[in-house]
Each structure stands twice: as C-alpha cells, then as structure tokens.
Amino acid sequence: MKLVVQIPCLNEEQTLPLVLSTIPKEIPGIDELEILVIDDGSTDRTAEIAREHGAHVVRHRGRMGLAQSFRDGIDWALSHGADIVVNTDGDNQYPQERIPDLVAPVVNGEADIVIGDRQTHKIAHFSGFKKIMQRFGSWVVNKAAGTDLPDAASGFRAYSRDSLYKLNVVTQFSYCMETIIQAGNKRIAIASVQIDTNPKTRESRLFSNMFEHMLKSGQAILRSYIMFKPWSIFAMLGVVFGIVGLFPFARYAVLIATGDQGNHFQSLMLGTLLLVGALLSVALGVLSDLQRTNRILQEQALEYAKRQQYES
Secondary structure (H helix, E strand, O other): OEEEEEEEEOOOOOOHHHHHHOOOOOOOOOOEEEEEEEEEOOOOOHHHHHHHOOOEEEEEOOOOOHHHHHHHHHHHHHHOOOOEEEEOOOOOOOOHHHHHHHHHHHHOOOOOEEEEEOOHHHOOOOOHHHHHHHHHHHHHHHHHHOOOOOOOOOOOEEEEHHHHHHOOOOOOOOHHHHHHHHHHHOOOOEEEEEOOOOOOOOOOOOOOOHHHHHHHHHHHHHHHHHHHOHHHHHHHHHHHHHHHHHHHHHHHHHHHHOOOOOOOHHHHHHHHHHHHHHHHHHHHHHHHHHHHHHHHHHHHHHHHHHHHHHHO
16 A cells, blocks of 8 residues: 655745654555655745655645645645555644554545544644634534534645545635535545644744634635535525515515505615525525536546546
C-alpha cells in the first residue's frame, strides 16, 4: 500500500525542514511512502528545501490558493499510484509523528477519511471567542453533512484513494468544509483521531482576521449545502415568505370586517410581493433539485473517468 504525504506551502523555508524531518519513515501497513510539496508561488527557498529533503515538488508560478494546491496535490498523488493521501501543513502546526494513527483506520478498512481533532479547547493561543466559533463552525458543518466531527476545520487528514475519486473540490478558499459536507452526503465513512498541535509558528495566511475566515467559511458551507439539499433551503424560504405574506391580507380582512375603510394599499402590496417571493422560492427549489439530480449523474460520470484515468 502506497502513502503520499502532501504539504501545501507558501514561503515555508523556516518551518518546512522540521515538518519534513518529523514525518515517519516507516508506517504499519504502508509499503511505500512519498512526500509531495505543493509550492504555491513561494518567493523563498521552499522548493529547494523540499528537494534537498527528498520530496517531490509541484510548483505554481503564482499564488493560486489552498484549494487549488490541494487539487493539484491529489492529482499528482493519484497519478503516481497513491492508495492513501495525507494532507498536512508546512507551518508545522500538526504533529507529523501521528501520521501512523491518522492512516490506521484507512489501512484497516474502518474509514475512508480520517480527520485529526486538534481539541481546539486546549489550544493556548486560541482566544475564547475563536474557540467558541470553532465549535459553532463544526456544529454547522456537521448539521449540513450529517456527521459528528469535533474539528471540521482541521487540515490534518487522511483520504483513501476511493474517497478521492468521489470528492470534487470546487471552492477557491479551502477544501476543509466542502469535502466533509460532500463526504457526509455521499455516505463516505469518516473517522476522527485526537491530536495535540505544535506551538504556533506564524499567523494564518488564509485570512487576515477571524471575521474574514467566518465569512469565507460560511459561504463555502452554504454553497456546499445548497449543492446537496437545495429543496430544503428554498422550501424553507417559500414557507417563511408565504406565512409572513399572509399577515397583511389577514390584517386587511380584519380591518374591513371592523368597518375600517382606510387606504391599506401599501400593506396589500407588501403581502403580494412576499407571496410572489414564496412562489419564486418554490420554483427555484424545483429547478435546483432537478439540477442536483443532473449534477449527481455528472459526478458519477466524473468518478468513472477518474478511475479510468488514474488506474489505466
């Protein structure tokens, strides 16, 4: 069984040597191990350091983002015969010595995706607000995916070859939330392994502040959820618009019944607009659900094409 450990990097010349040197050389159940560094347009010696440590390098000429780096790494790993792909970070946030524990459920056939639970409540440099938002974000993702994962934002993960055939990353921000929601809705087995993180080495480069992270993560979660359950979203909007839209008409009927002959045109217009919104929501829900069916068929064809491409 072959394992590829992929490391997306952007200017990580200071920490990358430590990451590479702490990756275990032998892992139970793994016959062959290769290390891949995806250099996302670094301006320092990241690529040179990776090669000096015996890692393969996929290099972007300019910065393309974490999601694209993940996609390119997966493409390289699958085309080079990887049975399992582990994703870790170049800033040494994750304990590489726990990679054997991370891949064990995949090796044993117990799961297709394993996520390292950072136990965020124990991370010293996380503020109280950040810890609360991490828990809330994981709760939202679990609701959207039908999973029960304590740390949905963790990037320390192991993927089986079969799961990677079924997953399709379309976001430009981060693959973390999207792949969980896809995996949950596609009934891919997911497990979690508790880990402790290493001391912080730098600020995150994915976002400039916590609120930007929340906004981008929320957009990714909502987009992924609508992809799989569009009818539930638009049906809920239709019900809300419909119920609220009936109130102005009910109020108008009560006023007429009590002899009030005033001009209530604005209320009737508001009610009409809300009811039109309810009808449009239902129509969008039907169209989105039909599109979802078409997307499922396309993804099945894409999965078949991937198997043909990488196994030929």
